[in-house]
Amino acid sequence: MNKFGGDWTENKIEILVEYAKAYLTIMNGFAKKYDWKLLYFDGFAGSGFITKGNAENQKIIIGAAYRILEIINPREFDLYYFVEKDSDNINLLKKNTIDVFPNKIIHVVETDCNEKIESMSKFLASIKGKRYKTLAYIDPCGMQLNWSSLQTLEKLSVDAWILIPTGMGVNRLLKKDGKISDAWLNKLEVFLGMEQKDILSYFYKEKVTPTLFGDEIKVQKEEAIERSAELYQERLKKLFKFVSKPYILKNSSNSVMFHFLMVSNNPSAVKVANEIVSKYNKAS
Numbered sequence: 001m002n003k004f005g006g007d008w009t010e011n012k013i014e015i016l017v018e019y020a021k022a023y024l025t026i027m028n029g030f031a032k033k034y035d036w037k038l039l040y041f042d043g044f045a046g047s048g049f050i051t052k053g054n055a056e057n058q059k060i061i062i063g064a065a066y067r068i069l070e071i072i073n074p075r076e077f078d079l080y081y082f083v084e085k086d087s088d089n090i091n092l093l094k095k096n097t098i099d100v101f102p103n104k105i106i107h108v109v110e111t112d113c114n115e116k117i118e119s120m121s122k123f124l125a126s127i128k129g130k131r132y133k134t135l136a137y138i139d140p141c142g143m144q145l146n147w148s149s150l151q152t153l154e155k156l157s158v159d160a161w162i163l164i165p166t167g168m169g170v171n172r173l174l175k176k177d178g179k180i181s182d183a184w185l186n187k188l189e190v191f192l193g194m195e196q197k198d199i200l201s202y203f204y205k206e207k208v209t210p211t212l213f214g215d216e217i218k219v220q221k222e223e224a225i226e227r228s229a230e231l232y233q234e235r236l237k238k239l240f241k242f243v244s245k246p247y248i249l250k251n252s253s254n255s256v257m258f259h260f261l262m263v264s265n266n267p268s269a270v271k272v273a274n275e276i277v278s279k280y281n282k283a284s
């Protein structure tokens with residue numbers, strides 16, 4: 001598998017796997033000393049494999065779930081929790097995880113990721129849950145992650161890699177002329193956790209056009225994708241002590257699709273994440 005400068009889907013998984021190995025190395029000693037349990041949580045787990053391209057030129061990539069499960073050095077996680085909403089994917093995912101790794105403690109759950117993040121947060125905040133240290137992977141295909149779900153993770157011992165659909169999601173809803181449907185504004189509100197008026201004033205400015213009646217219209221401020229990435233990072237900094245630099249995922253026409261970053265309350269964790277991210281950004 002091409003490790004650097006390859007396809008962004010592969011790079012995203014390589015970043016996660018490299019970080020997971022570093023995480024397990026660092027946490028190994030602490031887990032033994034303090035009897036911690038290490039939990040891996042994947043909120044958008046897929047089917048186990050990712051198919052790219054068309055029938056003639058198809059490529060199959062091993063998904064993150066399998067790549068994390070196959071890690072045995074320096075150690076394994078104590079518990080794996082995979083969430084997936086699609087029932088076809090769930091059946092495949094069970095075959096590609098539980099059936100292949102029968103000796104590991106694996107939960108595969110068919111539900112909405114937001115619901116499970118919230119119930120996991122409640123558990124981690126409980127007396128029993130405080131023994132658990134979590135690495136989370138939040139890899140949606142669009143704007144399915146609600147801001148209110150992330151808020152529940154605040155102050156917990158969770159390192160979370162998050163894929164932010166800056167180009168593929170937010171920017172598509174922010175129409176250049178500011179005429180955004182109520183449904184799209186609601187989506188932005190839930191995704192960003194901001195009021196509609198604040199979203200509009202962040203992304204748009206009023207401009208008086210020289211029409212007969214001097215109508216005021218909204219126009220989008222420049223670089224909406226970069227601005228959405230900055231906004232999301234600033235908002236994450238209010239929930240987590242540290243936010244890593246993003247790995248920027250671009251398509252073959254060099255357009256930005258996603259920003260991929262890690263949040264944590266641990267400074268060493270983000271230092272490691274930044275080192276990995278900068279390596280992949282340089283190679284892209």
Ligand SMILES: C[S@@+](CC[C@H](N)C(=O)[O-])C[C@H]1O[C@@H](n2cnc3c(N)ncnc32)[C@H](O)[C@@H]1O
Pocket residue numbers: 013043044045046047048049050062063064065083084085086089111112113114139140141144
């Ligand atoms: C980008 S794919 C995940 C790929 C996966 N991480 C891998 O490495 O193979 C996103 C997955 O999220 C699932 N999904 C979409 N909305 C969801 C939701 N609200 N909750 C949980 N899963 C969801 C989709 O069915 C899809 O399988």
